[in-house]
Amino acid sequence: xxxxxxxxxxxxxxxxxxxxxxxxxxxxxxxxxxxxxxxxxxxxxxxxxxxxxxxxxxxxxxxxxxxxxxxxxxxxxxxxxxxxxxxxxxxxxxxxxxxxxxxxxxxxxxxxxxxxxxxxxxxxxxxxxxxxxxxxxxxxxxxxxxxxxxxxxxxxxxxxxxxxxxxxxxxxxxxxxxxxxxxxxxxxxxxxxxxxxxxxxxxxxxxxxxxxxxxxxxxxxxxxxxxxxxxxxxxxxxxxxxxxxxxxxxxxxxxxxxxxxxxxxxxxxxxxxxxxxxxxxxxxxxxxxxxxxxxx
Amino acid sequence: xxxxxxxxxxxxxxxxxxxxxxxxxxxxxxxxxxxxxxxxxxxxxxxxxxxxxxxxxxxxxxxxxxxxxxxxxxxxxxxxxxxxxxxxxxxxxxxxxxxxxxxxxxxxxxxxxxxxxxxxxxxxxxxxxxxxxxxxxxxxxxxxxxxxxxxxxxxxxxxxxxxxxxxxxxxxxxxxxxxxxxxxxxxxxxxxxxxxxxxxxxxxxxxxxxxxxxxxxxxxxxxxxxxxxxxxxxxxxxxxxxxxxxxxxxxxxxxxxxxxxxxxxxxxxxxxxxxxxxxxxxxxxxxxxxx
Amino acid sequence: xxxxxxxxxxxxxxxxxxxxxxxxxxxxxxxxxxxxxxxxxxxxxxxxxxxxxxxxxxxxxxxxxxxxxxxxxxxxxxxxxxxxxxxxxxxxxxxxxxxxxxxxxxxxxxxxxxxxxxxxxxxxxxxxxxxxxxxxxxxxxxxxxxxxxxxxxxxxxxxxxxxxxxxxxxxxxxxxxxxxxxxxxxxxxxxxxxxxxxxxxxxxxxxxxxxxxxxxxxxxxxxxxxxxxxxxxxxxxxxxxxxxxxxxxxxxxxxxxxxxx
Numbered sequence: 001x002x003x004x005x006x007x008x009x010x011x012x013x014x015x016x017x018x019x020x021x022x023x024x025x026x027x028x029x030x031x032x033x034x035x036x037x038x039x040x041x042x043x044x045x046x047x048x049x050x051x052x053x054x055x056x057x058x059x060x061x062x063x064x065x066x067x068x069x070x071x072x073x074x075x076x077x078x079x080x081x082x083x084x085x086x087x088x089x090x091x092x093x094x095x096x097x098x099x100x101x102x103x104x105x106x107x108x109x110x111x112x113x114x115x116x117x118x119x120x121x122x123x124x125x126x127x128x129x130x131x132x133x134x135x136x137x138x139x140x141x142x143x144x145x146x147x148x149x150x151x152x153x154x155x156x157x158x159x160x161x162x163x164x165x166x167x168x169x170x171x172x173x174x175x176x177x178x179x180x181x182x183x184x185x186x187x188x189x190x191x192x193x194x195x196x197x198x199x200x201x202x203x204x205x206x207x208x209x210x211x212x213x214x215x216x217x218x219x220x221x222x223x224x225x226x227x228x229x230x231x232x233x234x235x236x237x238x239x240x241x242x243x244x245x246x247x248x249x250x251x252x253x254x255x256x257x258x259x260x261x262x263x264x265x266x267x268x269x270x271x272x273x274x275x276x277x278x279x280x281x282x283x284x285x286x287x288x289x290x291x292x293x294x295x296x
Numbered sequence: 297x298x299x300x301x302x303x304x305x306x307x308x309x310x311x312x313x314x315x316x317x318x319x320x321x322x323x324x325x326x327x328x329x330x331x332x333x334x335x336x337x338x339x340x341x342x343x344x345x346x347x348x349x350x351x352x353x354x355x356x357x358x359x360x361x362x363x364x365x366x367x368x369x370x371x372x373x374x375x376x377x378x379x380x381x382x383x384x385x386x387x388x389x390x391x392x393x394x395x396x397x398x399x400x401x402x403x404x405x406x407x408x409x410x411x412x413x414x415x416x417x418x419x420x421x422x423x424x425x426x427x428x429x430x431x432x433x434x435x436x437x438x439x440x441x442x443x444x445x446x447x448x449x450x451x452x453x454x455x456x457x458x459x460x461x462x463x464x465x466x467x468x469x470x471x472x473x474x475x476x477x478x479x480x481x482x483x484x485x486x487x488x489x490x491x492x493x494x495x496x497x498x499x500x501x502x503x504x505x506x507x508x509x510x511x512x513x514x515x516x517x518x519x520x521x522x523x524x525x526x527x528x529x530x531x532x533x534x535x536x537x538x539x540x541x542x543x544x545x546x547x548x549x550x551x552x553x554x555x556x557x558x559x560x561x562x563x564x565x566x567x568x569x570x571x572x573x574x575x576x577x578x579x580x581x582x583x584x585x586x587x
Numbered sequence: 588x589x590x591x592x593x594x595x596x597x598x599x600x601x602x603x604x605x606x607x608x609x610x611x612x613x614x615x616x617x618x619x620x621x622x623x624x625x626x627x628x629x630x631x632x633x634x635x636x637x638x639x640x641x642x643x644x645x646x647x648x649x650x651x652x653x654x655x656x657x658x659x660x661x662x663x664x665x666x667x668x669x670x671x672x673x674x675x676x677x678x679x680x681x682x683x684x685x686x687x688x689x690x691x692x693x694x695x696x697x698x699x700x701x702x703x704x705x706x707x708x709x710x711x712x713x714x715x716x717x718x719x720x721x722x723x724x725x726x727x728x729x730x731x732x733x734x735x736x737x738x739x740x741x742x743x744x745x746x747x748x749x750x751x752x753x754x755x756x757x758x759x760x761x762x763x764x765x766x767x768x769x770x771x772x773x774x775x776x777x778x779x780x781x782x783x784x785x786x787x788x789x790x791x792x793x794x795x796x797x798x799x800x801x802x803x804x805x806x807x808x809x810x811x812x813x814x815x816x817x818x819x820x821x822x823x824x825x826x827x828x829x830x831x832x833x834x835x836x837x838x839x840x841x842x843x844x845x846x847x848x
Contacts, residue, residue: 001390002390002391002393002394002397003394003398003403004390005386005387005388005389005390005391005393005394005455006390006391006394006395006403006404006407006408007403007407008387008391009387009391009407009410009411009414009451009452009455010403010406010407010410012410012414012448012451013410013413013414015425016421016422016425019425019428019429020421020424020425020428023424023428070324071324071327071328072324072328073324074320074321074323074324074325074328075324075325075328077321078321078322078324078325093325093329096329096332097328097329099332099569100328100329100331100332102505102565102569103332103335103509103562103565104508104509104510104511104536104561104565105509105511106509106511106536106539106540106543106558107335107339107509107539107558107561107562108335109539109540109543110539110543110554110555110558111334111335111338111339113543113544114338114342114543114551115334115338156331159328160328163328187310187311187313187314188314188318189313189314189317189318190310190314210416213416214416216418217416217417217418217419217420217421218418219418219419219420219511219512220511220512220536220540224540224543224544244418244420244512247420247424247516248420248512248515248516251515251516263424264424264428267420267421267424267425270418270420270421271418271421274413274416274417274418274421275413278412278413278416278417279413282409282412282413
């Protein structure tokens with residue numbers, strides 16, 4: 001009987017895949033490959049192509065990783081290495097960072113729209129534009145609700161994931177490695193950089209991929225701040241869309257089977273992305289911690 | 297005196313670099329924690345004006361007309377999360393028991409791996425799945441569809457925490473029980489579960505916390521209603537949807553309603569999280585309170 | 588504590604004065620006054636829990652890295668207290684090498700990079716110097732002939748005994764003056780053990796060696812001097828042969844005759 005529940009879970013995932021595929025079949029047949037390579041999403045001419053959203057997902061996620069991984073890793077290093085002597089502080093801090101993960105993404109979205117986006121528009125983005133204003137990078141008028149801000153919000157949201165997983169990875173590095181490096185006359189940072197991090201390499205990479213998975217799947221926080229524009233963005237300061245926000249935004253506009261099918265196909269693309277990313281991440285993290293399963 | 301065992305001058309850059317890196321690490325800790333501070337502060341500051349007794353008993357206001365309340369959302373969320381829990385708990389606890397008591401079977405491996413993947417899945421995709429499964433055939437957004445979507449989202453958390461809290465129960469307890477001739481299923485239910493009870497409670501609370509905050513799947517399954525639930529197969533409102541709807545509209549009073557709803561949601565999460573910590577403290581099951 | 592007559596007038600390489608160490612409120616070492624002679628092998632022996640490993644880890648300031656660790660007293664390396672507030676532990680550890688109970692080569696580095704790991708810390712980049720140091724250290728650890736054709740292989744690809752000699756080579760490469768060994772052979776088979784014991788007797792020509800061991804025969808084979816610890820105190824310190832044959836303290840005698848482990 002409990003075995004049935006276990007079977008049920010596997011059936012659920014398989015069912016998910018099947019249902020999404022069958023729901024997108026009409027769209028797949030109609031558009032084929034141009035679904036992911038074309039840039040027109042227009043119900044008037046019955047054309048649905050998601051390349052801009054794909055670009056949006058990848059760009060926002062890339063920014064999120066670029067900003068979130070160093071911070072998350074830094075927190076993990078602090079919690080596992082330096083805080084060795086400061087026990088109480090470490091646990092409190094660890095709980096604090098975990099609380100970040102407990103905030104629902106819709107609240108991040110609200111805050112992002114009302115507090116962060118104006119801040120980005122008035123202070124950060126003009127600065128970025130003047131320092132790195134290459135066309136394609138930080139060009140165009142800063143409006144705050146754009147790809148870049150979406151990336152920043154995502155970064156904030158994946159920091160707890162990356163730091164929690166990385167911290168466990170770092171704790172799994174045997175102490176004898178650290179002691180060997182210390183006894184050669186290394187400073188604290190050198191021990192981390194030359195003995196701990198290399199040893200933890202694949203696990204940290206796995207943590208990064210898990211963070212990527214989180215960023216790719218995030219919907220609400222992003223939809224508040226990304227500007228929801230289905231055209232191909234021409235810079236990080238352009239409004240845009242991601243696969244997830246596309247679904248949420250176009251949902252009310254789908255009245256015929258083709259557009260409905262197209263939206264389901266977006267879901268299918270997300271499904272495949274999430275599957276690949278998740279499996280890859282878990283393989284990397286498992287190898288490192290060498291337990292039967294690694295818990296995030 | 298100690299000239300030979302203080303780092304020579306050409307080495308002092310190593311010491312400086314060490315200090316710089318330590319400062320950077322502290323900086324990253326600060327960067328990680330600052331948004332939390334700001335988000336919480338803003339939610340409290342912006343949301344407090346909307347809070348009143350009426351906020352919990354009235355429905356949302358029209359544009360530009362005061363703060364009204366979020367009764368529709370509270371009742372809708374309670375309904376859907378409640379139903380979702382009823383669906384997810386038996387399945388999740390069952391699966392968790394299977395993972396912990398039959399860990400070597402291939403099904404166990406496959407299923408718990410799938411479980412972990414499902415736990416991190418984009419919830420909008422889960423929503424689409426339920427849309428195709430429930431909404432399309434019934435031709436209506438519904439509380440039931442919303443509940444099913446939430447159940448799928450809660451399931452992995454409950455399964456995982458059940459498994460972990462059961463795993464902590466020492467093997468010797470199981471062995472002793474079976475040595476006394478008690479059949480396996482009874483051993484599991486009497487001995488193992490009663491010992492791992494608080495772990496189960498933790499999992500359920502964590503699942504509820506996660507489900508309560510979800511918005512995207514509800515957008516495509518339950519829709520929205522400005523009134524308390526009118527029927528299981530009718531569109532139903534929820535607190536997160538209020539935040540989404542009213543937060544993006546642009547009317548100042550609606551924005552405050554959204555902040556107020558956010559405050560209520562955060563307060564609810566806090567209570568849940570504290571309850572979880574209370575349970576963990578009681579039993580030190582070692583499960584991390586992460587949603 | 589009486590000094591063995593052969594050591595009177597000899598400037599000790601390492602001298603501890605009232606060295607106490609422990610964790611939190613529990614002392615593991617209770618005031619050790621010991622003079623370690625230069626260019627000799629000194630064994631530190633005693634039953635489990637006597638503090639011998641803690642003692643040795645105090646000598647390269649490794650003990651304090653454990654959360655809650657406490658240290659008091661003085662440890663003088665060539666007459667200078669390594670616990671003086673102005674001293675940088677990094678510099679101390681550079682002068683003192685350590686070999687651990689379980690071989691711990693860095694698995695993500697090649698054999699070559701393992702050996703020169705300590706040198707690259709200091710920013711040494713001259714390939715020729717590094718190559719030379721690697722060869723010298725590997726020769727000094729009796730490992731060169733076995734690995735000279737596979738220097739690029741992973742450090743973890745060697746047998747246990749070879750890994751331990753790799754760790755010794757790694758320690759030698761930074762040209763320490765003192766080498767601490769914490770039961771270096773306890774994880775190795777007899778053949779590997781014999782090789783390393785032979786290595787130790789050669790190394791003392793250039794280094795001061797302090798070896799923790801619980802193996803009485805090993806101490807009698809390799810050590811010139813032996814210190815016997817019990818429950819955190821130094822009970823007796825003498826040349827190995829007289830200590831074994833004619834212990835002055837009753838506790839020592841009971842330990843040597845196997846009355847307690």
